[in-house]
Amino acid sequence: MSNYHIKHLEEYFQVYRKSVRYPEVFWEEVAEEHFLWRKKWDKVLEWDFSKPEIKWFQGAKLNITENCLDKHLYIRGDKTAILFEPNDPKEEAQHITYKQLHEKVCRFANVLKSKGIQKGDRVVIYLPMIPELAVSVLACARIGAIHSVVFAGFSSTALSTRINDCQAKMVITSDGSYRGGKTIDLKGIVDEGLEECTTVENVLVAKRINSDIEMKSGRDHWLQPLLDEASSECDAEIMDAEDPLFILYTSGSTGRPKGMLHTTGGYMVYTAYTFKNVFQYKENDIYWCTADIGWITGHSYIVYGPLANGATTVMFEGVPSYPDYGRFWEIVQKHKITQFYTAPTAIRALAKENLDFVNKYDLSSLRILGTVGEPINEEAWHWYNDNIGDKKCPIVDTWWQTETGGVLISPIPFSTPTKPTYATLPMPGIQPALMDENGNEIKGNSVEGRLCIKFPWPSIARTIWGDHERYKNTYFSAFENKYFTGDGALRDEVGYYRITGRVDDVIIVSGHNLGTAPIEDSINEHPAVAESAIVGFPHDIKGNALYGYVILKETGEVRDRDNLRTEINQLITDHIGPIAKLNKIQFVPGLPKTRSGKIMRRILRKIASKDTSNLGDTSTLLNPEVVELIMKDAL
Numbered sequence: 001m002s003n004y005h006i007k008h009l010e011e012y013f014q015v016y017r018k019s020v021r022y023p024e025v026f027w028e029e030v031a032e033e034h035f036l037w038r039k040k041w042d043k044v045l046e047w048d049f050s051k052p053e054i055k056w057f058q059g060a061k062l063n064i065t066e067n068c069l070d071k072h073l074y075i076r077g078d079k080t081a082i083l084f085e086p087n088d089p090k091e092e093a094q095h096i097t098y099k100q101l102h103e104k105v106c107r108f109a110n111v112l113k114s115k116g117i118q119k120g121d122r123v124v125i126y127l128p129m130i131p132e133l134a135v136s137v138l139a140c141a142r143i144g145a146i147h148s149v150v151f152a153g154f155s156s157t158a159l160s161t162r163i164n165d166c167q168a169k170m171v172i173t174s175d176g177s178y179r180g181g182k183t184i185d186l187k188g189i190v191d192e193g194l195e196e197c198t199t200v201e202n203v204l205v206a207k208r209i210n211s212d213i214e215m216k217s218g219r220d221h222w223l224q225p226l227l228d229e230a231s232s233e234c235d236a237e238i239m240d241a242e243d244p245l246f247i248l249y250t251s252g253s254t255g256r257p258k259g260m261l262h263t264t265g266g267y268m269v270y271t272a273y274t275f276k277n278v279f280q281y282k283e284n285d286i287y288w289c290t291a292d293i294g295w296i297t298g299h300s301y302i303v304y305g306p307l308a309n310g311a312t313t314v315m316f317e318g319v320p321s322y323p324d325y326g327r328f329w330e331i332v333q334k335h336k337i338t339q340f341y342t343a344p345t346a347i348r349a350l351a352k353e354n355l356d357f358v359n360k361y362d363l364s365s366l367r368i369l370g371t372v373g374e375p376i377n378e379e380a381w382h383w384y385n386d387n388i389g390d391k392k393c394p395i396v397d398t399w400w401q402t403e404t405g406g407v408l409i410s411p412i413p414f415s416t417p418t419k420p421t422y423a424t425l426p427m428p429g430i431q432p433a434l435m436d437e438n439g440n441e442i443k444g445n446s447v448e449g450r451l452c453i454k455f456p457w458p459s460i461a462r463t464i465w466g467d468h469e470r471y472k473n474t475y476f477s478a479f480e481n482k483y484f485t486g487d488g489a490l491r492d493e494v495g496y497y498r499i500t501g502r503v504d505d506v507i508i509v510s511g512h513n514l515g516t517a518p519i520e521d522s523i524n525e526h527p528a529v530a531e532s533a534i535v536g537f538p539h540d541i542k543g544n545a546l547y548g549y550v551i552l553k554e555t556g557e558v559r560d561r562d563n564l565r566t567e568i569n570q571l572i573t574d575h576i577g578p579i580a581k582l583n584k585i586q587f588v589p590g591l592p593k594t595r596s597g598k599i600m601r602r603i604l605r606k607i608a609s610k611d612t613s614n615l616g617d618t619s620t621l622l623n624p625e626v627v628e629l630i631m632k633d634a635l
C-alpha cells in the first residue's frame, strides 16, 4: 500500500486511521516517498497550540522549485507544465513544457537577484493570470524570497496596505490586463499605490497589452530585456523546511488584512499529497482550476500542488462570460480537460444561462469536478452534476481556507460516495472537532457546532506576518488547544461534514472572503456618514450579497440619497475593490446595540434577509425602538 495515493474507500479508512494514530509516522512516510530533499529532517513534528508554535520536518533542507521543476526534467521535460489559455479565444494558447518553465524560472530568478532581491526579502506580485505570474512566484521560491501575491482586482489602497504591511522591496506587475471586453491599467494602480509606500526599490513590468505607460526612471524596468540578458541557469537556494515560502493576505472580522505566513516543507508535502488524492491525478490528465493565483486556491492547486506532481495545469486569463457564457465549456472541449475545479458562484451564474451554451460542447473528457470557496447549494450541485458531469463525474466539494494551505475536508473521488452540499470526510491527518458554545467538544453523529481542528497538519499557516499575538487570538484562543476555523458545521448520521457557513463577522461574497470592519471603515470615511454596519443576505448568484445600514450625520442639509449610495460604493471600490460593493444601502436613524455598545448583527441579518418572524429577544437592547424603525424602511 502506498501512503501517497488512495485508491478506494477501504484504503482511505486504513490510511486515515493510521494518520490519526501515528501522525508522525504517516507524514514521514509520505514525505519520504515522493519528494526531493537536500537533507532529511531531524524531527517530524513539534507543536504547541497554546503558544502557538508548529514545526514540521525540522532540520530538513530543500527547495520547493526543485520538486516542482528540476525533479521532472528527465522524466517529463517535454510535457506541458502550464497550459495558458488567453482572455481572447482567438489568441493562441501557449504550452509551456517543464523544461521551458524551468528555464523561465531560472532567468527570472536571476533578474530578481540582479535587482538586489535576497533570501527572506518580500516581493509583492500584482499581475493578471498570465504565465509571468506563475513564473514570478516560482522565481521568488527559487531564491528564497517571500512572495506575496495581491489579486489584481484589488484597489491601489488595498495594494499599498499589503506592500507596507510586509515591507516589500519589489513589486512585479504588468502594463495592463485584459478582463473580458475590458482592459485595466494595472501599472497606473501600482503607481498610485506606491505613492503611499517607501520600501519598494524596483518595479518589474511585464508587457501584456502594449499600452503606452509611464516608467519612473530608476524604479521601473521592463521585464523582457532583463530576462533576455539573464542566465538560464540558477542554482536553487537551499531552504530550511520551516523557512517562509509566502505571505498571502486574507480578511479578518476586524482590522487590517492578515498576512498568513506559509512555510516551505510542510506546505509542499500537504498540497502535493492532497492534489494527488482529491483530483486523482494521472500522468496524461489536463487539470484546470479556474481560480486566480491571487487566492490560496491558485497558489496550492494551480501552481505548487499540480507542479509537484508533474501535472499539466491550465492557467486561464479570462472570465466565464467572455465572449459568451459558453467559454468554460469551450475550453474544456478544446483542451480535453479531465479535472475541472471552480467556485459555486460561477456555477450559479452559468446555470442561469441557456443550456445551449453547455450543450454546444463535447465535455466527455471530464472525469472529476470540484468546487471550493463557499457552501454549494443543492440546486447548483445538481445542475453541475447533471449538465457538466453528465452524472458520471464525482464532485469534490473541498472545504479549506487560506490559513489551512490545503484541502482539509473533501471526498476522495471514486472512493468516498458523494452527497450534495457535503464536503464529506476529513483528509488523512485532519482531526476535526465540533464544539459547543461552552467550549466542550460535541461527540457522536447527527450534531452541529463550531468547527475546530485538534491536531496540526503540515500546511497550517505558522503565523500572521508581524503579529503573532493576533494569530494566537484569532485561531487558538476561542477553544483551548484547538485551531478554530470560524466556520459552523454539522456532522450527519454517518460522520459526513457539511459546512454551514461563517460564525464570525466574515462574509463570503462570490467566494471572496470579506471582513465587515474594513468595509465599514471605508464607508465611515464619507463626510456625511456617522456610523455603519454591514451584514450579508442570501443572493442567488453571489451566495451572499452585502447590505449596509448607514447612519447619516445630522448636517441639516437634505442630500440626494442615490448620489450618496454611489459615493459610498465608490469609496469601497477605492479602498478595497469592486468585489466589496454593497448591493443595498439603507439609511437608518440608529443601529440596534447591546448595553455594552456592540452592534446586534443578528437582528440586522434577519432584516436584510427578510426573515423577521422571529427576531429573538430584543429587550436587552439599549435602543429596542430602533428595530421597528429599521424594519419599516427595509429594502
Ligand code: WT7
Residues within 6 Å of the ligand: 250, 295, 296, 297, 371, 372, 373, 374, 375, 376, 397, 398, 399, 400, 401, 402, 403, 423, 485, 486, 487, 499, 500, 501, 502, 508, 511, 512, 513
Ligand atoms: C472560507 C475560507 C479555500 C480556498 C478558497 C477560500 C469558506 C471554503 C468551502 C466549502 C463551504 C467553504 C469557509 C472558509 N469555504 N470552501 N467547500 N464549503 N464553505 O479561502 O478566502 O480563506 O475562505 O471559505 O467559510 O472558512 P478563504
